[in-house]
Amino acid sequence: xxxxNQLQPLSRQHHLGLNLSRHAKECIDEPAEISKHxxxxxxxxKEMEHxxxxxxxxxxDALRPYQDSKPEVASVLNTLDEQHKALHxxxxxxxxxxxSQSNPITxxxxxxxxxxxYDHIRFEExxxxxxVESCLTExxxxxxxxxxxxxxxxxxxxx
Ligand SMILES: [Fe+2]
Numbered sequence: 001x002x003x004x005n006q007l008q009p010l011s012r013q014h015h016l017g018l019n020l021s022r023h024a025k026e027c028i029d030e031p032a033e034i035s036k037h038x039x040x041x042x043x044x045x046k047e048m049e050h051x052x053x054x055x056x057x058x059x060x061d062a063l064r065p066y067q068d069s070k071p072e073v074a075s076v077l078n079t080l081d082e083q084h085k086a087l088h089x090x091x092x093x094x095x096x097x098x099x100s101q102s103n104p105i106t107x108x109x110x111x112x113x114x115x116x117x118y119d120h121i122r123f124e125e126x127x128x129x130x131x132v133e134s135c136l137t138e139x140x141x142x143x144x145x146x147x148x149x150x151x152x153x154x155x156x157x158x159x
Contacts, residue, residue, distance in 0.1 A: 007132065008157060010054065010055075024113070079127075083116070
């Protein structure tokens with residue numbers, strides 16, 4: 001397989017998230033729009049649990065040996081961890097206030113979550129993935145590809 005094609009399934013999932021979050025960032029203050037965009041983003045995040053696990057486990061484990069010698073690796077690992085936690089915290093905060101106190105989600109919450117998701121995906125594509133491509137061995141990249149969901153792979157890329 002061509003080097004870094006192994007990251008294509010994850011990138012395809014990113015592409016979908018960028019589209020959803022770009023629209024949700026522009027959400028207007030209107031109940032139907034707020035709930036539509038909130039569901040789009042939280043639904044996407046829930047479907048991406050497996051994607052997050054690949055990043056938090058396979059990618060983080062493979063990069064960790066370089067973090068002492070390469071400051072840029074230490075920096076992307078920190079950012080990745082902070083952003084994944086922040087995304088989950090914002091989503092859970094919204095869902096618990098919504099269910100326990102019957103507080104409707106606000107347009108601010110939608111835009112905040114959408115902006116975080118958008119910035120996070122841009123960070124992964126522009127900063128994290130280039131480092132992953134340069135540091136990981138072919139075998140480590142293959143493992144990431146194997147772990148990615150079959151539904152997002154293409155029949156012609158495994159060559
Ligand atoms: Fe990601």
